[in-house]
Amino acid sequence: MLFSDADDSLALVADLYELTMAQAYLHESMFAPATFSLFIRNYPKDRSYFVSAGMEDVLRYLEEFQVTASDIDYLRSTGIFADDFLEYLRDMRFTGDVYAIPEGRLFFADEPVLEVTGPIIEAQFVESFIINQINLQTLIATKASRCLTSGQGRGLMDFALRRTQGIDAAMKVARSSYLAGFMGTSNVAAGKRYGIPLSGTMAHSFITAFEQESDAFEAFVRSFPKIAVLLIDTYDTVGGAHKAAEVARRMESRGERLRGVRLDSGDIAELSKAVRHVFRKVGLDYVNIFASGGLDEFGIADLLERGAEVDAFGVGTKLGVSADAPWTDMAYKLVSYNGRPVLKLSPEKRTLAGDKQVYRFVDSQGVLSHDVIALRDEPGVADAEPLLCKVMQGGRMVEHQPSLNDGRETFLDEFARLAPENKSISDPAPYRVELSPALRALQEKVEREVVAREL
Amino acid sequence: MLFSDADDSLALVADLYELTMAQAYLHESMFAPATFSLFIRNYPKDRSYFVSAGMEDVLRYLEEFQVTASDIDYLRSTGIFADDFLEYLRDMRFTGDVYAIPEGRLFFADEPVLEVTGPIIEAQFVESFIINQINLQTLIATKASRCLTSGQGRGLMDFALRRTQGIDAAMKVARSSYLAGFMGTSNVAAGKRYGIPLSGTMAHSFITAFEQESDAFEAFVRSFPKIAVLLIDTYDTVGGAHKAAEVARRMESRGERLRGVRLDSGDIAELSKAVRHVFRKVGLDYVNIFASGGLDEFGIADLLERGAEVDAFGVGTKLGVSADAPWTDMAYKLVSYNGRPVLKLSPEKRTLAGDKQVYRFVDSQGVLSHDVIALRDEPGVADAEPLLCKVMQGGRMVEHQPSLNDGRETFLDEFARLAPENKSISDPAPYRVELSPALRALQEKVEREVVAREL
Incomplete structure (x- = not known):
């Protein structure tokens, strides 16, 4: 139903043109190595950086790449493909090399976050899956x-x-948001798969299923005396707070402490102050106030500016679909074939020819200063860190990849060193990214050649 | 990696609170039947209808619902749950009844597109999966x-x-867009799973992998003489059209016909006219012009208003994430428990109490006139069609569900009978939806009772 049919492989999660191009390459005997660069052309509104995420899924997919017999039967049934190509597909594996900017690291527009080098059929075939996973996970981590x-x-x-x-998005949203510093997720399957701490409260239906709101509160704390967070806005938030306070006082008499309450509607800035007042008045300062309901970075900033008394936020829909920017302009473009650097001239969609490396410069305080995109084989840049690491060689991961928790630490460390003006949630200052002189010279040379040949 | 680990079930694709509430219900011995209504509260901008989609996934999920031993082990490891609850979960299946508005039918804000009735633990547990799938598929079909x-x-x-x-979204976008009248998809896995016709052309990388654009065109038509669509904007669109025309003339000498060309950048309205002119001038009127590149309903309307000579559109990102409205305000709310109608009063988030039916009225020409939301057990409304059909009884699908192609025909028939003013892509006229007198009276009665009891 989702992607669990045993006969289906992820290999066919590809655009038809990956397959038709592959057949044409086969028929032309084009097996030379190609390099494709994965990068984001432009920033969505209010963005000036991205967080690398999704590498783990891509590397596993590449290692396990295989077209099944059932896939071949289906492809034959379409009548589109030649028999020799279907035979070729049956034995095809991914045998290429991959460089990537590790999960949790920051990257910027035009920088390759991944470069794939391999026989052109293979390196082309995996385009759509790679974009799909890294676009989504980078989008959400950002x-x-x-x-x-x-x-x-x-x-x-x-x-x-x-x-x-x-559902794939639900799993990846939980993982990517945890990578970027969230404390936990309400998604139990994601908690299981990724080892992310679980978090949750109760629904309005729990309240309405009982004859009275107080009955619902009492029942919940009986079952979960240590972790109960009571939802108090079903009928009237301040009224709900008074009832929750009574429950908390009764818990105290049993040696228990109410963990918190949740507000999910109304003017949460004002209501949270009123609720805090209710609890403080009766000595329940320890009761945490959680807020949720249509929040994202803008809503949270607004609430805190207005003095909201909120200890933790549940962030849902607008994070889960990256509501103000639901996609990035991520592209996977051929940059060299058989040693020849290539580019296209389509308006607004130019590519940077050549296999690359990205170098990061920091100032004396460790604050991120600027990046330089260079050719992979030009001499290393002094005092700068190369960001693209070889993560796969000959179709095998070169070493153990960083865990989700490693990536989270990497992110928290580097994000703390990104200047505040670069991470403002509105109109952030652009981060400086330069092309090395050699990369710039190559672009001009290749462009001159293309113009001379094609126009 | 995606959702394919054999030990993982879809049952844990649930918010933590579904499980904590379930334990509290178990501890309170609350096993009475509950009804939850799935509905969309408000229209996203520029919408005035929705297309029902996603029922098939939901019904299969409900039939197959089962928590695995590995899931239980994980849940125990969290330390959150009581042993008696984990034992209960092990044997839990979904045993309830489901009413749904069939796939492909139109529905409107506040109308229940699905109602689930079953023991409250079961009917509550499945909330998040149901919203996830129907929200996405309805969003994309719309x-x-x-x-x-x-x-x-x-x-x-x-x-x-x-x-x-x-990836789940990729599959569901292909299916939902086909349900709503698309001709095909580029997603090969979706073609295989759903039997959707495949469609595709070539990438810019195919062009740049060859020494010259013409070489790439020739290679492609050699491999695919019947279905080749050449991408002509890599270097210069009109120049590309001239080269494609030469290829087409050579194909004619072999008794073949070039199927088409694709434009993916630049001013497509003007370029398509120029390209058509190139082909017409040399008698190649049959060559189809495909356009793609950041299109959705707004871009397509703009191109056609400007006289674009385009025969077919490839619609990508903005369809795939429903870019101008990436979510709906879909909710799954308890409307009755143990025979008692319930609602909540949270501001902007009120629910309609009671189990329901939706009736559709058409005028003498068959054009959709208005709907009435009524109580499920009130006498049927004369001359109107009840839309909610019983699709599951006791946890089993009641009959063979309509196929994807059936749903597509249903959609195309009904959509043709929706008045143009209701389907305008900008500022559409609202469609009239009324509450039956009995439903309205019930709301007032339940609200009075709640206010008296809780406030």
């Missing part, structure tokens, strides 16, 4: 990091499962 | 139907795979 900026240290939890665009 | 309106009969193809939010 959005989540913006919530982190707005949250000013408050806990953030992924509540997006119900409105993510499908 | 967006695709808007492209159909703009396309004025031209062929539309789903090219979204690379930028959908994950």
Whole structure:
């Protein structure tokens, strides 16, 4: 139903043209190595950086790439393909090399976050899957990091499962937001698969299923005396707070402490202050106030500016679909074939020819200063860190990849060293990215040649 | 990697609170039947209808619902749950009844597109998965139907795979757009799974991999003489058209016909006219012109208003993420428990209490006139069609569900009978939806009771 049919492989998660081009390459005996660069052309509104995410899924997909017998039968049934090509597909594996900017690292527009080098049929075939996974996970990790900026240290939890665009997205949203500093997720399957801490409260239906709101509160804390967070806005938020306070007082008499309450509607800035007042008045300062309901970095910033008394935020739909920027202009473009650097001239869609490396410069305080995109084989740049690491050779991962928790630490460390003006959630200052003189010279040379040949 | 680990079930694709509430219900011995209504509260901008989609996935999920031993082990490891609850989960299946508005039918804000009745633990547990799948598929089918309106009969193809939010979304975008009248998809896996016709051309990388653009064109038509669509904007669109015309003339000498060319950048309205002129001048009127590149209903409408000479559109990213409206405000709310109608009063988030039916009225020409939301057990409304059909009883699908092609025909028939003013892509006229007197009276009664009890 989702992607679990045993006969289906991920290999066919490809655009038809990957297959038709592959057949044409086969028929032309074009097996030379090609390099494709994965990069984002432009920033979505209010962005000036991206967070690398999704490498793990891509590397596993490449290692396991295989077209099944059932896939071949289907492809034959379409009548589109030649028999020799279907035979070729049956034995095809991914045998190429991959360079990547590791998960959790920051990257910027035009920088290759991944470069794939391999026989052109293979390196082309995997285009759509690679874009799909890295676009989504980078998009969400970037959005989540913006919530982190707005949250000013408050806990953030992924509540997006119900409105993510499908189940794969639900899993990747939980993972990517955790990578970018979230504390946990409400998605139990993601908790299981990725080892992410679980977080959750109760639904309005729980309240309405009981004759009275107080009955619902009492039942929940009986079952979960240590972790109960009561949802108090079903009928009236301040009224709900008074009832929750009574429950908390009764818990105290049993040696228990109410963990918190959640607000999910209304003017949360004002209501949270009123609720805090209710709890403070009766000595329940320890009861945490959680807020949710249509929040993202903009909503969180607004609430905190208005003095909201909120300890942690549940961030759902707008994180889960990256609502203000639901896609990036990520592209996977051929940059060299058989040693020859290539580019296209399509308006607004130019590519940078040649296999590349990206270097990062920091100032004496460790703050990120600027990046330089260079040719991969030009001499290393002094005092700068090369970001693209070889992660796959001959179709095999070269070493153990960083874990999700490693990536999260990497992100938190580097994000703290990105200047505040580069991570403002509105109109951030652009981060400086330069082309090396050799890369720039190559572009001009290749462009001159293309213009002379084709125009 | 995606959702294919054999030990993982879809059952845990749930928010933590579904499980904590379930444990509390178990501990309170609350096993009475509950009804949850799935509906969309408000229209996203420029929408005034929705297309029902996603029922098939939901019904299969409900039939197959089962928590695995590995899931139980994980849940135990979290330390959150009581042993008796974990034992209960092990044997839990979905045993409820489901009513749904069939796939391909139109529905409107506030109308329940699905109602689930079952023991409250079961009916609550499945909330997040149900919203996730129907929200996404309805969102995309609705967006695709808007492209159909703009396309004025031209062929539309789903090219979204690379930028959908994950792989599940890629599959569901292909299926939902086909349901809403698209001709095909570029997603080969979706073609295989759903039997959707495949569509595709070639990438710019294919052009740049060859020494010259003409070489690339010749190679492609050699391999695919019957279905070749040449991408002509890599260096210069009109120059590319001249080269494609030469290829087409040589094909004619072999008794072949070039199927078409694709434009993917630049001012497509003007370029398509120039390209048509190139082909007409040399008697190649049959060569189809395909356009793609950042299109959706707005872009297609703009191109056609400007007289673009385009025969078919490839619609990608903006369809695949429903870019102008990437989510709906879809909710799954408890409307009755143990025979008692319930609602919540949260501002802007009110629910309609009671189990329901939706009736559709058409005028003498068959044009959709208005709908009435009624109580399920009130006497049927004369001359109106009840839309919610019983699709599951006791956890089993009641009959063979309509196929994707059935749903597509249903959609095309009904969509043709929706008045033009209701399907305008900008500022459409609202469609009239009324509450039956009995439903309205019930709301007032339940609200009075809640206010008296809780406030």
